[in-house]
Amino acid sequence: MKSDTEKLKNSNLTVALAGNPNVGKSTVFNALTGMRQHTGNWAGKTVANASGTFTHKSIDFTLVDIPGTYSLMASSPDEEAAREFICFGQPDCIIVVLDATCLERNLNLALQILEVNKKAVICVNLLDEATKKGIQIDLDELSLYLGVPVVGTAARSGEGLEELKDAVFDVATEKRKVFGTKIKYNSNLEKAVTKLENIIEDSKLFDDKTFSYLSKRFLALRLIDCDKKLDNSIKEYFNFSLIENQTINKAVTKIHEEFETIGLKQDDTRDIIVEGIVAKAREIYAHCTCLCDKCYSRRDRKLDKILTSKLTGIPIMLLLFGIIFYITISGANYPSELLSMAFSKVQEWLYGLFDLLHSPPFLKGLLIDGMFKTLSWVVAVMLPPMAIFFPLFTLLEDFGYLPRVAFNMDRFFAKSGTSGKQSLTMLMGFGCNACGVTGCRIIESPRERIIATVTNNFVPCNGRFPTLIAIITMFFAAGISLPFRSLVSAGLLLTVIVFGVVVTLLVSKLLSATLLKGLPSSFTLELPPYRRPQICKTIVHSLLDRTVFVLLRAMCVAAPAGIVIWLMSNIMINGESLCVIISNFLQPLGSLMGLDGVILLAFILGFPANEIVVPIIIMIYTASGTLVEYDSLSSLYNLFVENGWTWVTALCTMIFSLMHFPCSTTCLTIYKETKSLKWTLLSFILPTILGILLCMAINAVFFWV
Amino acid sequence: MNTKTISLDSLSVGDSGFVSKLLSKGELRRRMLDLGLVKGTYVESLMKSPVGGLTAYFISGAVIAIRPEDARYILINKQQ
Structure with missing residues (x-):
């Protein structure tokens, strides 16, 4: 036990900073590391992994800011990069930053990350903005639901950062046990996943301690969802392929055949997975938040009417x-x-x-x-x-x-x-x-x-x-x-x-x-809430x-x-x-x-x-x-x-x-x-x-x- | 309550409804699912781009703009 602590003291622990685009991830990053990475109020500002360091309770942490994404299904290069790091970057802890003013949508990503690796701390950021809009969030309840520590912050003013560091320290050094949460899918998928999960476990492919944090349930889900990108990454990092493993491949094929006989196609599997995540996010959201003002985004809509109307x-x-x-x-x-x-x-x-x-x-x-x-x-x-x-x-x-x-x-x-x-x-x-x-x-x-x-x-x-x-x-x-x-x-x-x-x-x-x-491909553009810029700070920093x-x-x-x-x-x-x-x-x-x-x-x-x-x-x-x-x-x-x-x-x-x-x-x-x-x-x-x-x-x- | 099924791009600004079905496949479907657009999700049409085309919708707490070419493949039970 003592040697363990010794080892920890000398080692540098890696913390990943994940979250949807535009939730103040970069602000949290800057506040923790004291660096001045520029933050922007629009999706995809962090396009490459930036890293910085901070020390807490005499342990050095390396904080890696990964690109903001909405999901881990990896449909764009920055989403892929984010998933790569969460899956294979061997983080000792993942900070998942959520926007308190938009919790329901943000929970989708948090749930997906917890499905991969439950060594995480949830950071509910922009709490001050949420309070202003009359959104109340029960952080303890949220922590119970997610099975990991939840910390509320207002990173711009530095509120809650000490608590965040404490929680990261506890999780990364394994002083605090994390439970995570399980998303239940519909019975067909649930049965298939459990079966495949056990087969992967039995294959002993992941016996190497380094990657033991990678959840087998997540791998099973990705295999059933025919996610070839993930298998390619696994090949890169582990020098073996799940799909090329005969037992696993056979099991996956069998599952797909069974799905076909009950009329489930490939797209349907994806639907079931996302429906499961969305339903869980909705359930948690409904239980943990309370809107005092139903029309909390009235001011934003008024501004939008002026700034994007046909006439003006x-x-x-x-x-x-x-x-x-x-x-x-x-x-x-x-x-x-x-x-x-x-x-x-x-x-x-x-x-x-x-x-x-x-x-x-x-x-x-x-x-x-x-x-x-x-x-x-x-x-x-x-x-x-x-x-x-x-x-x-x-x-x-x-x-x-x-x-x-x-x-x-x-x-x-x-x-x-x-x-x-x-x-x-x-x-x-x-x-x-x-x-x-x-x-x-x-x-x-x-x-x-x-x-x-x-x-x-x-x-x-x-x-x-x-x-x-x-x-x-x-x-x-x-x-x-x-x-x-x-x-x-x-x-x-x-x-x-x-x-x-x-x-x-x-x-x-x-x-x-x-x-x-x-032809133009599909794309979606998020219009984030307006935020009052910190005029003096921005001018000085940018200058x-x-x-x-x-x-x-x-x-x-x-x-x-x-x-x-x-x-x-x-x-x-x-x-x-x-x-x-x-x-x-x-x-x-x-x-x-x-x-x-x-x-x-x-x-x-x-x-x-x-x-x-x-x-x-x-x-x-x-x-x-x-x-x-x-x-x-x-x-x-x-x-x-x-x-x-x-x-x-x-x-x-x-x-x-x-x-x-x-x-x-x-x-x-x-x-x-x-x-x-x-x-x-x-x-x-x-x-x-x-x-x-x-x-x-x-x-x-x-x-x- | 009376409902009528229409595609999302024909939902007029100010109207709202619940997703009834996604008609898209592959990448587009994946992207719509990433937004949390599954059966039963509440959607409200907020505004159109000044030169037309892109329309912004309120979807699970966020404002997301989608091109009509893509919104066409989302079926909505319109609230009357």
Whole structure:
């Protein structure tokens, strides 16, 4: 016994965090681990297993946040991932987070998890919201029904977390016995399951202690339900197959034959299983909750009436995004200029320092003109808009608005033959296209998932968004008097984004009709209750996150890229720099597209990160000796105009920025997600060709006009 | 109480009923079952998307939107 405790003290216990999507799982995760994983109020936010640690009563726990799912029947990749971990991740305890405001539906998953592994703690979260809505839950009664500890929490305010840790500790260290609960199915199925369960037990296939927690009853049920995915996983983890075991296979076949003689088909078995679970959930729900107010969701329905109605739904959506863009643009101006000024002061000071140290001009150029200038551009131009845009966007997300966007937009996606969840993955793309691509896992149908993956790049990411803002401000809104300037910029930016959405829809339709032929598959979209966002906390966290993100990118990508580009524009071959040679080579294609060779080269060199496209353009232009200083957008405007930019150049640059190959990280992610070179290549080539063609068309039209 | 069996997509906004039968098979059936849509489940039609198509329903305590192409395969005993 003593050695057992000893062992426990040294070992790290694994705790899985499971639950339906959107029940505050990530909030519980953050509250327990002290980490700051971003939480979003819509289904499928956690798309990959995230893990963190916490220590309780001197034992270290590893907490694994698994994707939120509605069931363990594994119909989408993230559901499969969730089931894999619950079944084979050998968790010492599973925390099942339930939404107190939606207990009946949430109990379905809890019951299924308990059927696999009863070493669990039920965490009834959002208890504060439930109380506000007049929903009372008898936690003790619930614990009696489920046979495992039940803890009520309000994770956002930290309520109940100590009790949760205590319960996890007790279950994981086996200080507290758990009983679990048994779902009774109808008599035919019940008889068959019991028989098969015993056969699996007798097969001694699972005698290995490591996986003894895996319930044989669950395995029997899955076998009867013809779940091949689970058997494949078993093969992977245990090196044997249940279906290939003769005795078991014979028994399963016999059961199926018996079912057939009494008229039960395969679909019927599944129905009986789900009916059993739903009936049990309903029974427990009826016994453990009390609604003081029958119409507890009245406020949500009223909000929905405004935000999704025929008359106001779409206008409000556009208006909301327009307002966010407006605040971003008008708010970013001042800090951007301030940062630019500060950086140019530092630059002067650095020049002075280098002169004082008699450093060779080569080093001065490389470090200041190359590295420092690129870095300062990225920080000054990228940081302020992103630090304003993302907190605002996060507030909208936390409020629960994003699923409503998907609800409003679905018809268009249905017409393009794709999933309505594509709106959600596109919204993720705003942050980073690589995240958007990973997010495509929430789409169940493989065909629709690939379409969403290939087209995600048409949403401007973190690295392109500020570039678009800068070009709009310089070339299209500069002539407008000040109070309206930001307003016009915001309107233009909104137009560009809407254009990106239209392109996404058209390309999706094109793909649906050609390479990825097919009809839209079924999908369901949950519209979660609205929640009041924690405004201060969100703004501070999101601001910090973005700042760190942009600064890291600036350091890891922009600084080294600055050095490479400086070298390229200063290494001379026959009196011409490498940059000039290549950009001269690209000039014909560039000018045909309304751009020039330099801009095209900048996009190509910007493959590692879109942030550095404009700094490359600046560096090549300035290296050829026209203008040295740029400390504000107006001096940048002069530099561009001196190098032959017109508003057509600006327009074509924006179009090509929106429609060209994804950055290297995104390409790698696409390959990782699709595991196919073909789709990765398509994601690279398709937007590039479309961008080139569109730019050529625009240029041709304005050339002849 | 008078009941009439109709498919879910023809249930008008504001009306409600109980599931009587699922006509779908395979994946679609599985997804509907995941929502807790079995015989006897109470469903209420809440609202339609502004451009049509997707409709949101109240199903066992949650608000779920389903496309009419899929809702067609769910039969409802409408409450009068």
